[in-house]
Amino acid sequence: MKTARxxxxxxxxxxxxxxxxxxEDIVEVWRPRTGxxxxxxxxxxxxHDEDTITMAIEAARTAMQxxxxxxxxxxxxWVGTESKPYEVKPSATLVAAALGASRHLLAADVxxxxxxxxxxxxxxxxxxxxxxxxxALAIGVDAAQARPxxxxxxxxxxxxxxxxxxxxxxxxxxxxxxxxxxxxTPDFFRREGAAYPQHGGRFxxxxxxxxxxxxxxxxxxxxxxxxxxxxxxxVFHQPIPKLVERSAxxxxxxxxxxxxxxxxxxxGNAYAGSSMLGLASVLDVAKPGARIFYCSYGSGAxxxxxxxxxxxxxxxxxxxxxxxxHLRRAEYLRGYGxxxxxxxxxxx
Amino acid sequence: MRDVxxxxxxxxxxxxxWTFSLRNLGARxxxxxxxxxxxxxxxxxxxxxxxxxxxxxxxxxxTLLADETGLLPIETCKVEAACGSGGxxxxxxxxxxxxxxxxxxxAVGVEKMTDVTADAVxxxxxxxxxxxxxxxxxxxxxxxxxxxxxxxxxxxxxxxxDFAPFVINAHKNxxxxxxxxxxxxxxxxQYLRCPMVxxxxxxxxxxxxxxxxxxxxxxxxxxxxxxxxxxRITGSAISTDTISLASRRNLSSLSASETSAKKAFTxxxxxxxDIQLFEPHDAFSIMTTxxxxxxxxxxxxxxxxxxxxxxxxxTGSLPICTFGGLKGRGHPVGASGTYQIVEACLQLRGSAxxxxxxxxxxxxxxxxxxxxxxxxxHILEA
Amino acid sequence: xxxxxxxxxxxxxxxxxxxxxxxxxxQQFPPRTACRQCRATTFEICTASSIGTVLSFSEISxxxxxxxSPLVAALVALDDGIVIACQLTDxxxxxxxxxxxxxxxxxxxxxxxxxxxLVYGYKFRPQLL
Numbered sequence: 001m002k003t004a005r006x007x008x009x010x011x012x013x014x015x016x017x018x019x020x021x022x023x024e025d026i027v028e029v030w031r032p033r034t035g036x037x038x039x040x041x042x043x044x045x046x047x048h049d050e051d052t053i054t055m056a057i058e059a060a061r062t063a064m065q066x067x068x069x070x071x072x073x074x075x076x077x078w079v080g081t082e083s084k085p086y087e088v089k090p091s092a093t094l095v096a097a098a099l100g101a102s103r104h105l106l107a108a109d110v111x112x113x114x115x116x117x118x119x120x121x122x123x124x125x126x127x128x129x130x131x132x133x134x135x136a137l138a139i140g141v142d143a144a145q146a147r148p149x150x151x152x153x154x155x156x157x158x159x160x161x162x163x164x165x166x167x168x169x170x171x172x173x174x175x176x177x178x179x180x181x182x183x184x185t186p187d188f189f190r191r192e193g194a195a196y197p198q199h200g201g202r203f204x205x206x207x208x209x210x211x212x213x214x215x216x217x218x219x220x221x222x223x224x225x226x227x228x229x230x231x232x233x234x235v236f237h238q239p240i241p242k243l244v245e246r247s248a249x250x251x252x253x254x255x256x257x258x259x260x261x262x263x264x265x266x267x268g269n270a271y272a273g274s275s276m277l278g279l280a281s282v283l284d285v286a287k288p289g290a291r292i293f294y295c296s297y298g299s300g301a302x303x304x305x306x307x308x309x310x311x312x313x314x315x316x317x318x319x320x321x322x323x324x325x326h327l328r329r330a331e332y333l334r335g336y337g338x339x340x341x342x343x344x345x346x347x348x
Numbered sequence: 349m350r351d352v353x354x355x356x357x358x359x360x361x362x363x364x365x366w367t368f369s370l371r372n373l374g375a376r377x378x379x380x381x382x383x384x385x386x387x388x389x390x391x392x393x394x395x396x397x398x399x400x401x402x403x404x405x406x407x408x409x410x411t412l413l414a415d416e417t418g419l420l421p422i423e424t425c426k427v428e429a430a431c432g433s434g435g436x437x438x439x440x441x442x443x444x445x446x447x448x449x450x451x452x453x454x455a456v457g458v459e460k461m462t463d464v465t466a467d468a469v470x471x472x473x474x475x476x477x478x479x480x481x482x483x484x485x486x487x488x489x490x491x492x493x494x495x496x497x498x499x500x501x502x503x504x505x506x507x508x509x510d511f512a513p514f515v516i517n518a519h520k521n522x523x524x525x526x527x528x529x530x531x532x533x534x535x536x537x538q539y540l541r542c543p544m545v546x547x548x549x550x551x552x553x554x555x556x557x558x559x560x561x562x563x564x565x566x567x568x569x570x571x572x573x574x575x576x577x578x579x580r581i582t583g584s585a586i587s588t589d590t591i592s593l594a595s596r597r598n599l600s601s602l603s604a605s606e607t608s609a610k611k612a613f614t615x616x617x618x619x620x621x622d623i624q625l626f627e628p629h630d631a632f633s634i635m636t637t638x639x640x641x642x643x644x645x646x647x648x649x650x651x652x653x654x655x656x657x658x659x660x661x662x663t664g665s666l667p668i669c670t671f672g673g674l675k676g677r678g679h680p681v682g683a684s685g686t687y688q689i690v691e692a693c694l695q696l697r698g699s700a701x702x703x704x705x706x707x708x709x710x711x712x713x714x715x716x717x718x719x720x721x722x723x724x725x726h727i728l729e730a
Numbered sequence: 731x732x733x734x735x736x737x738x739x740x741x742x743x744x745x746x747x748x749x750x751x752x753x754x755x756x757q758q759f760p761p762r763t764a765c766r767q768c769r770a771t772t773f774e775i776c777t778a779s780s781i782g783t784v785l786s787f788s789e790i791s792x793x794x795x796x797x798x799s800p801l802v803a804a805l806v807a808l809d810d811g812i813v814i815a816c817q818l819t820d821x822x823x824x825x826x827x828x829x830x831x832x833x834x835x836x837x838x839x840x841x842x843x844x845x846x847x848l849v850y851g852y853k854f855r856p857q858l859l
Contacts, residue, residue, distance in 0.1 A: 018820060048798040049819055049837040053850065057836045085848055094850065098744040098836050321858050329858070467795045474794065480739055481760045482815050484731050485839055485851065486790070486797035492815070494788030495805055502786070502828050546788045546803070547823065592760070594805055594815040599786065 001122075001178050003129025008171020009163050009308065010135070011067025011317055014280040015058040016159040016267050016326040019045040021339045023154045029336045030149045039240040043157035043268025045333060045342055046143050052083050053091045055160035055273075056141040057098045063137065063162040064099060066317045071099040075133025076106040078123045080116025080272045082190070083144045084109060095139065106133070113188060114237055115298025116140060116272040117161065122304055124165040125175055136165045142271030145343065147196035155240060157268025159326075161276035172314040173283060173292070176307040177224055181216035188299035199299075209239065209297050213247050216303035217295045221251075224307055228252035231307075232290040235261035235278040237297035239269050253293070260285060266327040272298075279308075281323040288312035349446040353578035354728070356385030356454075356565030357690045362529040362678030364462040365559040370404050374458035375416040377561035377686075381454060385565045386575060391450035393424040396437030396457035398682035398717075400426075402472040403464050413456065423450075429586070430476035431631060433457060434562070434685025435715025435724030439584050441566045451571040457686030458561035469557050473681070476718040478592035490554060490632075492593055492719050494546025497634040499599045501548060504649050508548045511633040512539040513655040515552050515675060518630060521662065522672025524702035529558050529678030553633040555679035562686040564693070579693045583612030583712075583727030591721045602635075602720035605642035609714065612725040613644075620644035623727070624708045625695055626666055627688035629716035630673040639714060640668075643725075667705045670695060685715025685724060696730040731840065733847045743851035744836060746780060748812065749773035759812045780834035781857065782808035789823035796840045806832055806854055820855040831857040 023038035046055075056079055064071050077099075079092045092107035101107075106127065110116045117140015124136035141160035146153040168174045187208035190197035200208070213236060221227060228234070234253040236244045241264055248258045261278030263270075270277055275296040282292055288310055295305040333339050358380025360373050368376070374395065382388065395409040406412065410424030429436035434457030441453035461469050470490075474483035477492060501508065515534050522528035534552060542550040572578055587608035590596055597603070613619060626645060630636040640651040645666055646659075654660065660668045671677045671691045674684050692711040694700045708730075715724045741747035741761075748759030753770035759778045764771050785805040793801040802818040804826070818826060819837055832854040839851040 047820065049853065051838060054835070054837050097740055098850070100745050325859070470794050480735070484849070485815065485817055486793050486801050487803045487815055487817070488790055488794050491788055491790040491801070491803040494790065495786045495803055498788050499786035499805070544789070544791055546790045549788065592815060594813040599805065
């Protein structure tokens with residue numbers, strides 16, 4: 001897909017809470033079958049006074065500050081998440097109010113499992129690219145619960161990333177083109193009122209993650225006439241490391257290309273924030289002229305793929321907290337009990 | 349304005365009163381004050397109270413107590429100035445007489461706190477703070493006092509232990525006060541090791557949750573009778589400061605306390621040196637410290653030194669909390685200000701029993717609402 | 731907190747919006763109906779500084795119902811001179827010092843049960859960078 005006028009990212013922001021739980025502390029309580037080791041050694045945990053909205057606000061404030069654009073100029077704001085604090089009441093308007101956006105705003109929450117954030121990016125891209133608005137904000141954020149004792153508990157983390165979109169002229173990374181690919185695949189879902197999701201085990205891999213990531217990526221490479229070696233970085237959705245590593249291999253991307261965008265080892269899977277955090281991490285270090293390949297994945301299912309080219313404006317627009325600084329700012333919980341208290345039914 | 353005299357004193361013990369309700373307590377104090385003056389009735393009744401609506405779901409206290417005591421159709425209303433209500437209702441009664449609108453006026457402070465859980469009491473006390481910019485952020489009433497104590501310690505470079513004399517003195521004086529809540533001493537050791545509530549403020553730095561009522565009958569000179577033992581109110585003043593601590597000009601001074609004391613001194617034509625006994629609003633040991641300094645009884649930053657030297661003990665230059673104060677006698681919040689006045693009058697009459705400060709003729713009381721948001725000062729002379 | 735009251739407090743709670751008096755220029759936070767200095771009643775919105783220094787702090791052992799324990803209360807002197815009462819977050823009380831530099835974040839302040847309104851507002855945390 002290409003836009004009527006060129007669009008770029010003007011500013012990026014990220015936020016990861018400071019708490020971490022070591023997955024060995026979870027293992028100690030649940031004792032999974034011998035030999036099965038968690039895919040990551042630690043994951044991020046929400047503080048008692050944090051939620052999807054507070055994380056979104058912080059990532060958004062950073063992105064707006066870096067963009068040098070006033071929040072009053074925002075014409076669109078999308079929050080992509082599957083852990084909305086209100087099932088009915090938009091998080092987007094709260095984020096807008098916290099930023100000081102004007103009331104003249106197209107604001108909404110978006111759900112598409114782990115690709116809700118990249119859908120927000122497509123919406124922002126479309127909003128600016130069509131000329132309907134000049135500035136738009138896309139946020140991918142999650143603080144998804146995992147059923148205690150379930151395999152997802154080892155990886156379900158939390159975090160947020162935000163991208164400000166505007167005209168390509170003046171941006172830090174131009175959007176060359178994008179693509180969206182969907183099927184109706186029930187690999188992972190959560191029914192209304194259910195506390196925890198159901199996931200299809202191995203069904204989530206080939207029919208789910210791989211089919212959509214590989215299909216969308218191949219289609220975009222083809223449509224754009226590019227090959228993996230044309231890119232400096234590749235960012236994928238990160239539910240567990242091996243899915244990313246395998247996809248990269250199958251597509252022809254190298255371990256070096258995916259390294260910067262891999263946040264999962266430090267923080268687990270931030271669901272709708274995962275791939276966008278990877279993108280933010282790349283934007284923290286990418287040099288002018290770098291080319292970024294990005295492909296998300298969301299269960300249900302689908303992938304959004306983007307190609308970005310970094311401009312020379314980027315070096316002046318990334319002061320402040322990087323993804324790496326958030327990942328370093330780790331405070332380890334003293335065991336599973338403390339973890340349960342923080343993730344318990346009562347947030348306060 | 350006419351002179352005003354206190355001729356009747358009544359109080360209930362301060363306790364967790366499981367058998368007495370809000371209306372019982374208030375009524376008993378009123379009837380005791382009337383009986384003490386050998387009077388049947390008065391021209392008006394002012395009820396000081398802070399939490400009746402929040403805790404007992406009961407307002408319209410003036411009417412309620414008039415009804416309960418058989419005083420209908422007396423002129424009456426409730427007077428509220430947070431934890432200073434007990435002092436404020438006395439001022440209201442005074443003003444009625446001074447203005448010539450009444451010859452005899454009853455002021456009763458009453459509070460019933462123990463019917464509900466600690467959480468509910470805390471929520472009630474928080475209504476004295478700035479709801480939107482303090483209480484709603486979880487900054488509890490005792491938490492704000494902790495902030496004041498922390499700041500004072502930082503500025504004065506003192507230790508928490510330096511506040512101990514106030515608590516020790518209060519409990520010691522309460523030992524022989526029959527109506528006091530506590531009859532046990534507090535040692536320095538206990539003070540130092542008590543649990544923190546809002547560090548550095550510990551459980552022993554704070555007055556207790558309790559119930560009680562105290563009442564005074566005021567009358568004009570014209571209405572005095574030979575059997576009365578009148579105590580003249582020579583100074584009465586209320587002054588205010590910002591409701592939120594964040595808006596204060598100086599976190600270590602209580603300007604409402606200072607201004608209201610100055611106004612009272614001017615009315616009475618007295619200075620701090622003339623006062624022989626002071627009942628401060630010792631809801632927290634930091635408030636005692638700040639009030640003593642604000643009223644001019646201690647130079648800024650010296651109250652703790654003076655306490656250490658015994659200046660505020662019964663044998664000191666300025667005895668305080670002579671029946672235990674809010675800390676030892678108890679702090680049924682909307683009633684404390686009236687207890688202070690009843691106790692000061694007992695002292696001035698020479699009827700304080702084992703707690704008597706010899707030869708006292710000029711006493712001051714100060715009842716404070718919020719953390720120094722409103723200060724009600726009275727000067728009483730025998 | 732009642733929903734309607736929280737709705738009115740959006741400016742101060744989410745954006746630290748105070749006032750600047752149109753008559754004498756004095757800055758106020760929280761907003762008031764009249765200027766504390768000159769008592770005039772017209773104002774412009776003036777956003778308070780989001781960075782400041784801890785003036786005092788206290789760990790509240792038993793916070794009120796609906797608030798998580800322990801709770802660190804603080805008075806912070808913002809860089810523009812406004813003093814604000816707030817919770818500190820992301821820090822244990824034994825790591826707090828008077829004079830510490832702190833910055834504003836938007837966090838959950840309270841919730842009225844699992845089905846009630848969520849109150850978001852300002853807290854301050856040790857400055858990240």
